[in-house]
Amino acid sequence: MKPIKILLVAVIAFAATLSLVMVKAQKKKLPEADCGRTAGLGYDDTPMLPDQPWRVHDIKRPQPRTITPGTESSQQSAGKAPSDAVVLFDGKDLSNWTNHPKKKELGNITWKVENDYVEVVPYAGDLVSKEKFGDAQYHIEWAAPAKPCGTSQWRGNSGVLIMSNYEIQVLDNDNNPTYADGMAGSIYGQWPPLVNPARVRGEWQMYDIAFEAPVFEGEKVVKPAYVTVFLNGVLVQHHQKIIGRMTHRQVAQYRPHGATEPLSLQDHEVPVRYRNIWVRPLRGYDQP
Numbered sequence: 001m002k003p004i005k006i007l008l009v010a011v012i013a014f015a016a017t018l019s020l021v022m023v024k025a026q027k028k029k030l031p032e033a034d035c036g037r038t039a040g041l042g043y044d045d046t047p048m049l050p051d052q053p054w055r056v057h058d059i060k061r062p063q064p065r066t067i068t069p070g071t072e073s074s075q076q077s078a079g080k081a082p083s084d085a086v087v088l089f090d091g092k093d094l095s096n097w098t099n100h101p102k103k104k105e106l107g108n109i110t111w112k113v114e115n116d117y118v119e120v121v122p123y124a125g126d127l128v129s130k131e132k133f134g135d136a137q138y139h140i141e142w143a144a145p146a147k148p149c150g151t152s153q154w155r156g157n158s159g160v161l162i163m164s165n166y167e168i169q170v171l172d173n174d175n176n177p178t179y180a181d182g183m184a185g186s187i188y189g190q191w192p193p194l195v196n197p198a199r200v201r202g203e204w205q206m207y208d209i210a211f212e213a214p215v216f217e218g219e220k221v222v223k224p225a226y227v228t229v230f231l232n233g234v235l236v237q238h239h240q241k242i243i244g245r246m247t248h249r250q251v252a253q254y255r256p257h258g259a260t261e262p263l264s265l266q267d268h269e270v271p272v273r274y275r276n277i278w279v280r281p282l283r284g285y286d287q288p
Contacts (some may be wrong), residue, residue, distance in 0.1 A: 014141040039152035041177035047251045056189050061180040069232035081278040085163030088129050089277040099125040122269040132260035135282040138209040143273045144172035144201025152178040162211050166225055167246035170272060185236035187244050193236035193237035206232050209268035221254040
C-alpha cells in the first residue's frame with residue numbers, strides 16, 4: 001500500500017475513533033434543568049377521591065389561603081438535631097445515602113454537595129437513605145431555585161417520600177398556580193395543605209413531620225398511615241390519613257411493604273436544595 005493511502009486510512013480511522021469518543025462523552029454529559037417546561041393547573045377527568053367531593057389533582061379544588069409564617073427565614077439551619085436523632089445529612093457528604101441514575105448511559109452520577117446543602121442533579125435518580133424507618137419524626141429543610149424555572153409542577157418540584165412511598169410535596173408555592181393537592185405541604189394527590197405558609201422562592205423552607213407507618217397483614221392494610229406536617233412552623237396537615245402510596249392522576253392505593261423503609265428525596269429533574277436532614281424513630285409511651 002502506498003504511503004499516501006496508508007496515511008489516508010490512518011486519518012479516517014482516527015476520525016472514526018474520535019467521533020465515537022465524542023458520542024460517548026455527550027452521552028455522559030449531565031443534563032441541565034429544562035426551564036421551558038410547563039404544566040397545567042389541574043385536571044377534570046381524573047378519578048374521584050374516596051370520601052371527598054374532589055377529583056385527584058382537581059382543577060376546581062380551592063387553593064389554600066396564603067399566610068406569612070411567624071418564624072423568620074434564615075440562612076442558618078433552623079432545626080438542630082436532638083441527641084437521639086439519626087442525622088442523615090449534615091452538609092458534608094452523602095455517606096448515609098444511595099441513588100440510582102434514571103438514565104444508565106449517564107454513568108454513576110449523584111446529587112451535588114456544596115455550601116452545606118445537597119442539590120438535585122437532573123436524572124441522578126432519587127436520593128435514598130441507607131437506614132430504614134417506621135414511625136418517626138422527620139426534620140428536613142429545602143429551597144426551591146431562586147430563579148423561576150418552568151411553571152406549575154415544573155417549578156421547584158421535588159418530594160419527601162416517607163418510607164419511599166408516601167409523598168409530602170416540595171414545590172415553589174411563590175406565585176405559582178397549580179392544583180391544590182400538588183402544592184408544597186400537600187399529601188401529593190390526596191390532601192392540600194390547610195394553608196400556604198411557604199416563603200418566597202430561593203429562601204429556605206422547613207418541614208417537621210410526624211409519621212405513623214401503616215400496618216399490613218399479608219396483602220391487607222389493617223391500619224393506614226397517618227401524618228402531621230408543619231411547614232415553616234405552621235400546621236398544614238393535622239393527623240391526616242394517607243389513602244395509599246404516591247401516584248399521579250390516579251387514586252392512591254396501598255401496596256404491602258416492610259415495617260421500616262428508607263426515606264427518599266425525589267429527583268424531578270429540577271435543582272431543588274436540601275440541608276439539615278434528621279430523623280427520630282418513635283417509640284411508644286412508658287418505654288425504658
